[in-house]
Amino acid sequence: MIQTKQLIKRVGDKVILRGVNLSIKEGQTVAILGPNGAGKSTILKVIATLIKPSSGEVLINNKEIKKHALEVKSLIGYLPHASLLYDHFTPLENLILFGKLYGVKDVEKRAKELIEKVGLSFFLHEPVKSFSRGMIQRVAIARAIVHEPRIILLDEPHTGLDQQAIVILNKVILEMKAQGTTTVMVTHDFKQAAEICDRIIIVKNGKIVDDFMLENNNLDLVFDKYALLTEGVV
């Protein structure tokens, strides 16, 4: 489903990605872990077609993303650090706007369903600018999936969420997984990674240094492998 081949990203003299090779199967739920500045968000942005690699390529469904940009973008839902929402719009208006951009059918119905799913029905008509960080994150998550993408790319999705919102987000991800959606999530939250992901990738200094499957939400294994590989940099 997602393949990266020998991705290298340079900015000026700095090498951010040093040959990232990845192959992610349809329906997998993958967490990318690693120390600050390791290159995790950069990998996500390259897959999301937001930035171009200096060399190497990304294939989605065996199609090179450069050549099939529009088609690929419609398959992807991306949750960046910034919410991308219009803050003077309500959640409903935001979701209808983004839904229309993606050509979502029955967009108002879909928007209302999603707002209910993220637990914000009570705030349907309040402008987003009056929302807390956690509430904004919930709307941002709904925005990222409004077009029912086959792939979701989440950059630190749990940051700023309270316990109830974490439960809601995990439920959304697992529901989408049950429908065959592929998820790639950059996170520093090992507990959430172990809870919802079936594969862990550890990135250090622009390279993948470990890549393993996870069974039974084995958080201890994640901690152990991470400590071993990132010794001296955390």
Ligand SMILES: Nc1ncnc2c1ncn2[C@@H]1O[C@H](COP(=O)(O)OP(=O)(O)OP(=O)(O)O)[C@@H](O)[C@H]1O
């Ligand atoms: N446009 C850019 N120009 C210069 N340096 C950049 C640019 N984008 C990223 N970097 C640098 O590349 C490195 C990797 O950044 P990236 O955001 O991918 O790291 P990360 O692993 O997601 O880190 P964090 O856990 O802190 O979010 C960092 O040192 C960052 O400063």
